[in-house]
Amino acid sequence: MSTEPSAERDLDGLGEQATDGNTRLTDISGGTEGRSMASIPEYYAGKNVLITGATGFMGKVLVEKLLRACPEVRALYLLVRPKAGQSMEQRVSDMMTCKLFDRVREVNPDFHLKIIPISSELTQPGLAISPEDVERLSACINVVFHCAATIRFDEPLKHALQLNVIATQQLLSLAKQMQHLEAFVHISTAYANCNRKHIDEVIYPPPVEPKKLIDSLEWMDDSIVRDITPRLIGDRPNTYTYTKALAECVVQQEQDKLNIAIIRPSIVGASWQEPVPGWIDNFNGPSGVFIAAGKGILRTMRANNDAVADLVPVDMVINLTLAAGWYTAVHRRKTEKQKDERPKSALVYNCTTGGINPFHWGQIEHHVMSSFKRNPLEQAFRRPNANITSNYLMNQYWILVSHKFPALIYDFVLRLSGQKPQMMRIFNRLHKAIGLLEYFSSQDWEWNSENMSMLMGQLTPEDRRTFNFDVRQLNWPEYIENYCIGTKKYVLNEDMSDIPAARQHLKKLRNIRYTFNTLLVVFIWRVFIARSQMARNIWYFVVSLCFKFLSYFRASSTITK
Numbered sequence: 001m002s003t004e005p006s007a008e009r010d011l012d013g014l015g016e017q018a019t020d021g022n023t024r025l026t027d028i029s030g031g032t033e034g035r036s037m038a039s040i041p042e043y044y045a046g047k048n049v050l051i052t053g054a055t056g057f058m059g060k061v062l063v064e065k066l067l068r069a070c071p072e073v074r075a076l077y078l079l080v081r082p083k084a085g086q087s088m089e090q091r092v093s094d095m096m097t098c099k100l101f102d103r104v105r106e107v108n109p110d111f112h113l114k115i116i117p118i119s120s121e122l123t124q125p126g127l128a129i130s131p132e133d134v135e136r137l138s139a140c141i142n143v144v145f146h147c148a149a150t151i152r153f154d155e156p157l158k159h160a161l162q163l164n165v166i167a168t169q170q171l172l173s174l175a176k177q178m179q180h181l182e183a184f185v186h187i188s189t190a191y192a193n194c195n196r197k198h199i200d201e202v203i204y205p206p207p208v209e210p211k212k213l214i215d216s217l218e219w220m221d222d223s224i225v226r227d228i229t230p231r232l233i234g235d236r237p238n239t240y241t242y243t244k245a246l247a248e249c250v251v252q253q254e255q256d257k258l259n260i261a262i263i264r265p266s267i268v269g270a271s272w273q274e275p276v277p278g279w280i281d282n283f284n285g286p287s288g289v290f291i292a293a294g295k296g297i298l299r300t301m302r303a304n305n306d307a308v309a310d311l312v313p314v315d316m317v318i319n320l321t322l323a324a325g326w327y328t329a330v331h332r333r334k335t336e337k338q339k340d341e342r343p344k345s346a347l348v349y350n351c352t353t354g355g356i357n358p359f360h361w362g363q364i365e366h367h368v369m370s371s372f373k374r375n376p377l378e379q380a381f382r383r384p385n386a387n388i389t390s391n392y393l394m395n396q397y398w399i400l401v402s403h404k405f406p407a408l409i410y411d412f413v414l415r416l417s418g419q420k421p422q423m424m425r426i427f428n429r430l431h432k433a434i435g436l437l438e439y440f441s442s443q444d445w446e447w448n449s450e451n452m453s454m455l456m457g458q459l460t461p462e463d464r465r466t467f468n469f470d471v472r473q474l475n476w477p478e479y480i481e482n483y484c485i486g487t488k489k490y491v492l493n494e495d496m497s498d499i500p501a502a503r504q505h506l507k508k509l510r511n512i513r514y515t516f517n518t519l520l521v522v523f524i525w526r527v528f529i530a531r532s533q534m535a536r537n538i539w540y541f542v543v544s545l546c547f548k549f550l551s552y553f554r555a556s557s558t559i560t561k
């Protein structure tokens with residue numbers, strides 16, 4: 001149960017209203033309401049759903065799962081912006097041809113008819129939605145899933161604030177105009193409060209009142225904002241976690257007007273089972289690190305072997321999100337009797353694995369390496385052999401020896417053959433990226449995830465299977481193997497039939513390394529031993545010592561026989 005001391009029973013006994021205004025689920029598995037509720041697919045049948053961030057990693061999985069597992073859903077309205085010379089219609093139709101949608105395409109080839117793209121640029125006033133579309137959405141939307149955000153760790157504060165906080169505020173205003181809205185589900189991050197070691201399923205007081213910050217940054221130019229950013233974000237590592245914390249506060253401010261759920265996933269990784277094991281489409285978080293290690297580029301990284309790696313598969317996060325949407329709407333919808341009641345306060349779901357089924361960075365390293373040795377990536381730079389260490393000096397040493405030195409040699413060879421040097425540039429980008437991730441891999445956090453467990457207790461056995469987010473069932477070695485294969489298949493678009501050739505390539509690299517090491521020894525021998533009398537004397541001394549030891553052990557083993 002919650003660690004917060006002052007909680008009083010909620011009206012229907014299903015939740016606890018704490019004095020901080022946050023609500024936590026109590027044990028309701030025996031409650032009658034859960035049993036009388038419609039199942040998840042029944043609930044979404046005939047509903048109009050609005051999704052932001054649908055072109056992103058999690059948004060795509062959400063759209064796919066909703067279409068596949070809730071085939072009676074009426075329509076999905078996706079807020080999408082035109083990008084890179086493509087219209088929003090073109091982007092959405094490209095998205096639907098992606099492999100991710102193969103399964104739903106098999107079952108319902110006309111699934112695209114349920115998708116209605118709405119042009120929207122979230123950083124613009126009114127989200128740049130046309131008045132006709134606003135009217136349309138206000139009249140028909142029943143559930144909102146807000147996934148859009150900038151997840152870049154190095155985003156300038158003004159932009160991160162604009163997208164993660166102000167856009168959320170504007171979406172909430174739009175939601176308040178929706179006459180038939182039953183649930184508003186906001187996707188946050190488990191790291192929004194990473195300045196704390198123990199994180200409950202509550203919304204913590206924000207580092208600053210969002211409105212005050214928005215007003216003050218409005219008149220400042222970018223260079224001033226850049227200068228004061230470190231002071232503002234304080235003990236948070238980046239503008240991403242800082243603005244996501246502010247966004248939670250903005251959402252909380254509307255909790256008396258809307259039925260709200262907040263989902264806080266930790267590090268979202270490739271899919272566990274659905275629609276296919278290992279589906280992933282980006283380099284964010286650990287995926288880029290795994291690929292760099294699999295390519296043999298990354299050899300060292302600062303991480304704590306014993307710290308919990310709080311990875312959570314994307315399909316589990318989406319299953320929880322859909323279940324939370326259902327629960328928020330069904331449990332919190334005002335009944336005839338409760339017509340005048342205000343919605344209850346927002347429920348927060350920490351969607352994490354570490355407290356229930358922990359796995360550590362050291363184990364991840366081991367399984368990633370062995371998986372890429374079994375299923376190598378094409379054209380690896382070196383044989384995969386990355387080591388993580390929490391020792392700063394050790395890491396710096398290996399960066400010099402295993403990153404910079406080989407990059408220099410490689411670029412030298414490229415220059416000699418008339419090509420443009422590139423390896424040092426790649427390493428510089430890699431160092432920047434892993435530098436931003438190290439904060440998360442060098443320490444661990446404790447999340448209370450009771451609302452997640454309690455929500456599971458509310459599902460029918462059938463829903464529990466279809467919308468499975470039981471992280472106890474995760475078999476980590478198998479998951480990591482599929483994750484690595486997924487990066488190969490879906491991010492790098494490599495063919496699995498090329499694995500024998502990739503293995504041959506690794507053998508070639510191993511032979512090159514043996515040859516290189518032998519040549520190095522011969523070189524050292526020639527330069528230092530063969531040319532200097534003192535080095536020769538030391539060498540003979542060491543060799544004779546070895547012989548003496550050897551004959552001593554031989555003699556002692558003969559005596560014992």
Ligand SMILES: CCCCCCCCCCCCCCCC(=O)SCCNC(=O)CCNC(=O)[C@H](O)C(C)(C)COP(=O)(O)OP(=O)(O)OC[C@H]1O[C@@H](n2cnc3c(N)ncnc32)[C@H](O)[C@@H]1OP(=O)(O)O
Nearest residue numbers: 151152153154189282283284285286293365433437440441
């Ligand atoms: C074995 C060892 C085990 C230990 C393993 C430890 C792992 C320890 C993980 C901790 C993880 C914590 C996660 C916190 C949990 C959250 O809350 S989730 C939010 C997670 N957010 C992120 O991960 C975002 C982090 N990324 C960034 O902030 C920025 O991308 C970086 C790292 C600053 C790099 O910025 P940049 O230099 O501007 O580069 P960017 O344009 O992003 O991409 C670089 C290149 O990557 C490629 N690329 C990037 N994205 C894509 C894409 N979607 N498709 C194709 N190519 C792409 C492209 O080649 C691109 O280059 P070009 O397009 O220019 O040719």
Ligand SMILES: NC(=O)C1=CN([C@@H]2O[C@H](COP(=O)(O)OP(=O)(O)OC[C@H]3O[C@@H](n4cnc5c(N)ncnc54)[C@H](OP(=O)(O)O)[C@@H]3O)[C@@H](O)[C@H]2O)C=CC1
Nearest residue numbers: 053054055056057058121122123147148149188189265268
């Ligand atoms: N990935 C992770 O590990 C984690 C993610 N989260 C949260 O989950 C949510 C989804 O993350 P994820 O899917 O990984 O992120 P992605 O970066 O993959 O997707 C972000 C989405 O937001 C949209 N978007 C960004 N800027 C705008 C804009 N100005 N106007 C309209 N749409 C915009 C993007 O659209 P476009 O395609 O046009 O750029 C894209 O659809 C986020 O809220 C994130 O904070 C939480 C914890 C971990």
